[in-house]
Amino acid sequence: MTDLSKLLQCKMPLAAWVIDVEQSSVPWCNGAAEALLADSLGEIKSGQRMIGEALKERISLYLDGVEEGKSLTFDWPFISKEGIHYSCTGSVISLGQKRKGLSVEAHPVMKPRFSRDDQDVGLLAQFETLSFAIFNKNGVYCDSSECFKTHFGNINNVRDLFAVTDAADSFMSRFTQQESLSQEIMLSTLRGVRWHRIEVSQNKSTQKIYLLTHDIQEDRDHEVALYRLNNYDSLTNLPNRNLLYHQLENALVNASKRQRAFGILYLDLDGFKVINDNFGHRVGDELIQRVAERIKGSIPSGACLYRLGGDEFVVVLENIDSIEDLENIAKNIMQNASNTYPVAKMEMMITASIGIASYPQHANDVDNLLKNADAAMYRAKSTAHNMYFVYENKMADNINAHLTLGGGLRKAIEEEQFVLHYQPKIRLPDESVVGAEALIRWSHPELGMISPDQFIPLAEESGLIIPLGEWVICRACRQLQEWREAGYRPIKLSVNLSSRQFMQADLVDMVQRILEETGVDPKYFELELTESMLMADAQQSIEKLHGFRKLGLTLSIDDFGTGYSSLAYLKKFPIQTLKIDRSFIHDLGLDCDNDAIVKATVAMANSLNLKVIAEGVENRTQVDILNSYKCQEVQGYLFSKPLNSVDFALYMDIHGFYNVSVAVENDSV
Known part of the structure; x- marks a missing residue:
């Protein structure tokens, strides 16, 4: 057994010392060690030098x-302040009381230096400005x-260059099987992990490895940026049309092999162009971003969302079991669209029309699948907002008609192919005619009379609703003047405004x-606006409505009950009339819920000093009920369908409007 007292009696020609690990101290060292360790050990406590916690552990x-x-x-290298390298070795000794210590000796060593032969010197001179290194076998x-040193720092082995251990193993394995190697790989540098192109060769005579590296990180960054530019939408960061076609082609191949189905949803926002034109592209862009985020959160994890551009999106879902899988996604998107979007310090609301098509049920190739989903979307848009339709064969014909009408719409405005029809408004209880609603029709030279449901959405999308709406207001005012000049007593004529017009x-x-040019008394002219239109930006709507009131116009909320206005705003809007939507009137007397809604609406309007008009009246039962509720006016097929100007003049003749000099003051009704 080696004893501490015996060790102290030994004369050690090398620097030697003893470490008491338990006490973290150096209880003994010789003179050589004292000089060697003067600046290397910690403070002196109780006459003994201390070792640090890291060394102790x-x-x-x-x-x-x-x-x-x-x-x-373990190997314990040590460098003195003179720069001499030492290799320290330790052996276990007993310090008494069953405690172990460590006897350490420091042996001076010469740092091995590689003797550069003439060939290596020549290579290093040749690659002086390049990142070049030499390794042994x-x-x-x-x-x-x-x-190389500036780029990678000090390394001991070629493995130190690799960011991943497996990559180093793969490199060494491949290199042992071939004399040269070229590849692109990620290496660890002083600037972090970066992409490099490496060229490696081996000198069989000297068994040296020569490595030339070229940093290509910026090139890779440019490639990634270019890829994202070509394949991702910069506004929403969603994949774009390019990646959509790529996924659809792959989905088509996979579905064909496995005899599975997949489908798409084609989305187009409702009335987005109105927002873009009236609030600016910054607000429109922010709204698109919020919509994209919400749609992405509304679809299952296995579905992919793409932005085609503008306000169009596509959702792709592979491996579907039935068309109901796609319909459920559409329903979820529509449900989530009912919440407003916080945009530019406003609460905005926008919905989407959705078309659905699947492979192989509706198409056998990508182009027709997209085209048919698009056709279904147009069907949804022409029917109502925030709806979806699954593709049917007849929808393709509707698209062709849609495109035909769209191409002729501008020409129709220029050539004034449009006409106004007028539906009488009847006062209760005496059922006298007190006004009319002007309704636009397109008298197409080839297709005949075209319903507004077919061309108004086109006008909205194309922006032609602005000149078309101005024509309607102008023509309605001129008609009022023509009736007055023909000797008819004055009636109030109402015109519907579109959301984009407003x-x-x-x-x-x-x-x-227009009022000044036509000479129409403003009290005989009425504008009808929808709840949704007014609530899109309630504060701005209030200001604009007050502007109309200063002109002396009458203002009416059309389709009341189908929007989302609140009573708080209803009190702030300077309106005079509520128009109950025909959907509530249709089952009046048959549906107690509708009865209650209509009765409550009339009572509320009367309490706010608002006139109530019920549209869509088709039978006497409805008239009797509305009369009992104290509804002031009605309109509908029971009294008259919309009439052209000539027929409406005859209608007024029948009801005693001609050559009556006393004007009816409608404002008090």
């Missing part, structure tokens, strides 16, 4: 389980250019100009 890990007299296996570092900045000025 490291030694303790190796000391456990090692018998006395045995050497420790085992991958141990030999020498390198300054450019957002016109100069709408009030335009209406004022």
Whole structure:
């Protein structure tokens, strides 16, 4: 057994010392060690030098389980302040009381230096400005250019270059099987992990490995940026049309092989162009971003969302069991669209029309699948907003008609192919005619009379609703003057405004100009607006409505009960009339819920001093019920369908409107 007292009596020619691991101290060292360790150990406590906690923990890990007299296996390199390298070795000793210590000796060593032969010197000179390094056959570092050192720092082995251990193993394995190697790989540099192109060769005579590296990270970054530019939408970061076609082609191949189905949903936002034109593209872009986020959160994890551009999106779902899988996604999207979007310090609301098509039920190729989903979407848009339709064969014909009408719409405005029809408004209880609603029709030279349901959405989408709406207001005012000049007593004529018209900045000025040009008394002219239109930007709507009231116009909320206005705003809007939607009137007397709604609406309007008009009246039972509820006016097929100007004049003749000099003051009704 080696004893501490015996060790102290020994004269050791090398620097030697003893470490008491448990006490974290150096209880003994010779003169050589005293000089060597002067600046290397910690503070002196109780006359003994102390060792740091890191060294104590490291030694303790190796000391456990090692018998006395045995050497420790770990290597402990040490460099003196003079720059001399030492290799320290330790053996386990007994410090008494069953405590183990460590006897350490420091042996000076010469740092091995690689003797550069003439060939290596020549190569390094040749690659002086490049990142070039030389390694031995085992991958141990030999020498390198300054450019290599600046880029990678100090390394000991070629493996130190690789960011991933598996990549280093793969590299060494491949290189042992071939004399040269070229590849692109990620390496660890002083600037972090970066992409490099490496060229490696081996000199069989010297068994040296020559490595030339070229940093291509910026090239890779440019490639990624270019890929994203070509394949992703910059506004929403969603994949674009290119990646959509790529996925659809792959889905088609996979579905064909496995005899599975897949489908798409084609989405187009309702009335987005109105928002873009009236609030600006910044607001429109922000709304698109919010919509994209909400749609993405509304679809299942296995579905992919793409933006085609503008306000069009496509959802792709592979491996569907039935068309109901796609319909459920559409329903979820529509349900989530009922919440407003916080955009530019406003609460905006926008919905989407959705078309659905699937492979192989509706098409056998990608182009027709998209075209048919698009056709179904147009069907949804022409029917109502926030709806979806599954593709049917007849929809393709509707698309052709849609495109035909769209191409002729501008020409129709220029050639004034449009006419106004007029549906009488009847006062209760005496059932006298007190007004009319002007309704536009398209008298197409080839297709005949075209319903507004077919061309108004086209006019909205194309922006032609602005000149078309101005024509309607102008023509209605002229008609009022023509009836007056023909000797008919004055009646109040109402005109519907579209949402895009209402957002016109100069709408009030335009209406004022037409009234002045035609000489129409404003009290006989009424504008009908929907709840949704007014609530899109309630504060701006209030300002515009007050502008109309200053002109002396009457204002009416059309289709009341189908929108989302609140009573709080209803009190703020300077309106005079509520028009109950025909959907509530249709089952009046048959559906107690509808009865209650209509009765409550009339009572509420009367309490707010608002006139109530019920549209869609078709039978006497409805009239009797509305009369009992104290509804002031009605209109519908029971009294008359919409009539052209000539027939409406005859209608007024029948009801005693001609040559009556006393004007009816409708405002008090």
